Amino acid sequence: MSPESTGQNEHYLRVFWRRFRTWRGNRPFWAGLFTMVGGLPIAYFPYANMHLGNVTLAMSTTAGAGSLIIGILLVTLGLTMWFHHIVRVFAGVAAILLALISLPVANIGGFLVGFLFALLGGALSVSWAPGEPKPDLGEKSEGNGPGTQEFGPEFHSTAAVPQQRPEQYDTTVEVDGGRHRAG
Numbered sequence: 126m127s128p129e130s131t132g133q134n135e136h137y138l139r140v141f142w143r144r145f146r147t148w149r150g151n152r153p154f155w156a157g158l159f160t161m162v163g164g165l166p167i168a169y170f171p172y173a174n175m176h177l178g179n180v181t182l183a184m185s186t187t188a189g190a191g192s193l194i195i196g197i198l199l200v201t202l203g204l205t206m207w208f209h210h211i212v213r214v215f216a217g218v219a220a221i222l223l224a225l226i227s228l229p230v231a232n233i234g235g236f237l238v239g240f241l242f243a244l245l246g247g248a249l250s251v252s253w254a255p256g257e258p259k260p261d262l263g264e265k266s267e268g269n270g271p272g273t274q275e276f277g278p279e280f281h282s283t284a285a286v287p288q289q290r291p292e293q294y295d296t297t298v299e300v301d302g303g304r305h306r307a308g
Contacts, residue, residue, distance in 0.1 A: 150256070152210040153217075156249035160220045161203030163243030166235030167227050168196020192231030195223050199243050206250050217250030 171189040175182040202216045202223070209216075224243035227234040234240025 152208075153206050153213050153250045153253035156213070156217065156246045156253055157203040157206035158246070159203075159242050159249060160206060160216075160246030161200045163220075163224065163235070163239045163241070163246055164196040164199025164203065165239065166196075167199065167231045167239035167243070168193050168235075170232045170235050170239075192227065192235075195227050195231055196235075196239070199223055199239075203246065206246075210253075210255075213250045213253055217247045217252075220244075220247030220250065 171192045199220060202220045205216045206213055220243055224234065224240050224247060227240055227243070231239070234243075
């Protein structure tokens, strides 16, 4: 083993953290976390009791089951954002709707704490888009064809300019109007 190969001698926490950062970067992590954190107070507060000295203040309402369902659904949607990020737009819209429904149903949306977290998580999920890998500077991109110029990295932009291509297919009209007979 050479002293220069550090890959095998890395600490397991550093390897775990690097893998976690890669996993976190490929999905709407913060959206799922905020949605789950928003679901917890919405589900918890209708079943909680506050003790003020000898007085017990029960915050339970008649809609306790509704708020429990809303809270569990928000936690489930947060996990869906993490593990099935393909449906992130649906999960985000559903989280926003559940957050809005929690205002009248679940003690003003978990005393506005759960409402705000769920609303923020849903908005982040709807707006999240997967990143594209950066191309290597040494390789030519596919958009460089004949007639295009190669500029330095300071002139690259994300907007693509459409190039005119010569027609690759025969566009002449057949006698039968372009329809083909089977058989």
